Amino acid sequence: MPVLLDQLRRAVGADHVLTEGDLTAYEQDWRQRARGKALAVVRPASTDQVAAVVRACAAAGASIVPQGGNTGLAVGSVPDASGRQVLLSLRRLDQVRAVDPANLTITVEAGCILQNVQAAAESAGFLFPLSLAAEGSCTLGGNLAANAGGTQVLRYGNARELCLGLEVVTAQGEVWDGLSGLRKDNTGYDLRDLFIGSEGTLGVITAATMKLYPQPAARLTAWAAVPSMQAAVDLLGLAHRHLGAGLTGFEVMNQFALSLVARHYPQQRVPLWQDTPWCVLLENSDHESEAHARALFERLLEAALASGCVTDAVVAESLSQAQALWHIRESIPLAQAEEGLNIKHDISLPVSRIPAFVAETDALLAANVPGVRLVDFGHLGDGNLHYNVQAPEGQDAAAFLRTQEDRINTLVFDAVARHGGSISAEHGIGSLKAAKLPHYKSPVALQMMRAIKHALDPKDIMNPGRVLAAPRGHE
Amino acid sequence: MPVLLDQLRRAVGADHVLTEGDLTAYEQDWRQRARGKALAVVRPASTDQVAAVVRACAAAGASIVPQGGNTGLAVGSVPDASGRQVLLSLRRLDQVRAVDPANLTITVEAGCILQNVQAAAESAGFLFPLSLAAEGSCTLGGNLAANAGGTQVLRYGNARELCLGLEVVTAQGEVWDGLSGLRKDNTGYDLRDLFIGSEGTLGVITAATMKLYPQPAARLTAWAAVPSMQAAVDLLGLAHRHLGAGLTGFEVMNQFALSLVARHYPQQRVPLWQDTPWCVLLENSDHESEAHARALFERLLEAALASGCVTDAVVAESLSQAQALWHIRESIPLAQAEEGLNIKHDISLPVSRIPAFVAETDALLAANVPGVRLVDFGHLGDGNLHYNVQAPEGQDAAAFLRTQEDRINTLVFDAVARHGGSISAEHGIGSLKAAKLPHYKSPVALQMMRAIKHALDPKDIMNPGRVLAAPRGHE
Incomplete structure (x- = not known):
């Protein structure tokens, strides 16, 4: 390994091969779920330097963990505990x-x-x-x-x-x-x-x-109370028809998620949430004008109120109001953290299956986990829900997670699978879900993935064990 | 092979394993550039039947040529002349x-x-x-x-x-x-x-x-005379800004292309073409109304006339006028055929490079091929040109192609490569361009493609020789 370190120093300069000092920022994921130890943190400044680093590692049989901002949610970009992996930071390639x-x-x-x-x-x-x-x-x-x-x-x-x-x-x-x-x-x-x-x-x-x-000429935001998840799906269909490609955001939030924002951030004035099970945030990006965007929104909301899929609605009167509405949506994960430790699921489903999935899975969890509290929100327009679980009121959240997290994950992921969904919509697999993947992915697909991995990286040096769990010997 | 034929008959039924009679529709590509001979034409009716056919062929080591409508332009879906390939028609899977x-x-x-x-x-x-x-x-x-x-x-x-x-x-x-x-x-x-x-x-x-x-509420079409290819590119930028996602079509046509339509289809009244080197066809798909689409088009064309990137323009007054404008654009390949045999190129370039590419390559061909006539048209919005070559006026087109096609292809493809373009924008590689691909594709990319092919199809039974020319032994 000293030979490899020398080669890495020649490739990128000694100042950019870090082996000492506090390397936490590189070795720990930002949610602090895993902490590893790198052989070295290597910081090339050009594509050619990256290539030289990879060649040196390949020759030495050392594996490489590429890393960007290290903000991933699936523990895919930190080294393992072996002290033998090279952490390849791309941050200096920033032009x-x-x-x-x-x-x-x-x-x-x-x-x-x-x-x-x-x-x-x-x-x-x-x-x-x-x-x-x-x-x-x-x-x-x-x-x-x-x-x-x-x-x-x-x-x-x-x-x-x-x-x-x-x-x-x-x-x-x-x-x-x-x-x-x-x-x-x-x-x-x-x-x-x-x-x-x-x-x-x-x-x-x-x-x-x-x-x-x-750049769109205007971005306008509306907030609507809807009586059910099915009504939210109906509103989405109406919004597609009325706004066409102008529809750039469609976020759904359940009452409990909004109650957490109201509880922990009382200075944020959450509209309409108290009398409705769900609210929807819509965004219309218009290439003409704000007045045009407003007229389209008004026509859409009139149709939605008439059809009953919306019971009440407000349209932001200013850019700052629009930002305040987005801020409420973005505060949900923070309000969850204030409420205590919780279990996160980043799932996707065909939009048409979401009402049945939510009804069925809500009932399943209520029956199996007394007092369970569901924080359900996400990008409904993409079929992507953050279907999160908060510990029952008054219970020790850490103890709840210790005893219930695995069981709840399985209940949720099995329900996702029954409805033709995905257990990772936008966060990826990393090492966090690599062991789960074979339970939920087609064996034929996994076999093709392994064949491709072996074809392009026969020595298994590129971020091994992430996405595909370590194989039992090479095929 | 009789064993294989029996297995295929068991898999899909004897009526759907064709070995006799006129199989031209399956064995010849529709531009009649290649004619092969299949061991059999096999017509499964379900996914399971397709799987059974592939398993039988894999066991026998017979290669498979999948075929849909057999309308491809790169000779990728007809069997070779060996009489040993199985033509797998998917046409009965039509639900x-x-x-x-x-x-x-x-x-x-x-x-x-x-x-x-x-x-x-x-x-x-x-x-x-x-x-x-x-x-x-x-x-x-x-x-x-x-x-x-x-x-x-x-x-x-x-x-x-x-x-x-x-x-x-x-x-x-x-x-x-x-x-x-x-x-x-x-x-x-x-x-x-x-x-x-x-x-x-x-x-x-x-x-x-x-x-x-x-469904859009309205589709409106406009036709504009532009003074240069650079002006067409400028108009495209204006159209993106004014129409946003409403811009669903942007086709450019040079004067010679339109002159061929005017010559061979005089009943089609081609607007504006006589006094301008280029015309552009624009389509605006509007989710509100035809009146709204028209207002947007008028604003765009006013701005374009003011900036000088358009010298004259008409907006279709009716659906039939809109169809007539599209019909002119679609008649260019037919008018080319009426004019005689010609050489076709389906190329793409970064949009920003197209004016320089066209100026340079027009001059190059004029200097190297006296009397050359260029039919230049295509989907400018996608950077995709059909940069075609018609034989000089009065020359024997067949003889011209025999002596000049290879040379002209090389001149054009080399120019495409200099400008960072692709030698196949939308038609693919098939067998027609498989030998050319290594000259214009990165060796690193080709090596990865070969590794993937070998990983997923190690016996090389799936449409061998298409896309990737036959390797010299398996790697």
């Missing part, structure tokens, strides 16, 4: 390489902070729509490796749909320049989408060409 | 399995004719936007295998972007049920997009779940 206004593309390096990508797009007069809670510290490379979702997926898609091309260092340390700014290119297998979402297990994403969009 | 209005999805079998998918969507009140010239005879499975493009890509994406999930029979004859109707699912590698665009070389697509969209 915006090009903005192409006529082609509506931006090319950035993997370590670029998401907020900086948004800012670079905005200063060129465009929208880069990927947006999520960690945007101030997550990196675009990590967003692509995990196929991040967020709040604008309904209109613009996940990170995958926003990407036109990648630059990747392969597990052999070769550079694939696939930085295409092309919207059509049918010359062989879709390697781009194979690397996107593979969580660093097939190679290292070093740069990407992403789509830009025109 | 619409489900329409899910709340989830905005439709699940159909691979052999379903594209027009029938559109019709099923429409009768449920929705739009299925994939649309292309062969829609009356091509199948959805073929569209996915080739990642088809067409006229609505600008807004809705290629076949890939419209697909949420696949059912696939693997090269081992196993069934992968990946028919997800989920918009978010981060549970492992993106197998869906790997099969899409792989042209039958990795497995057989047997069904798919596709996205539906609300």
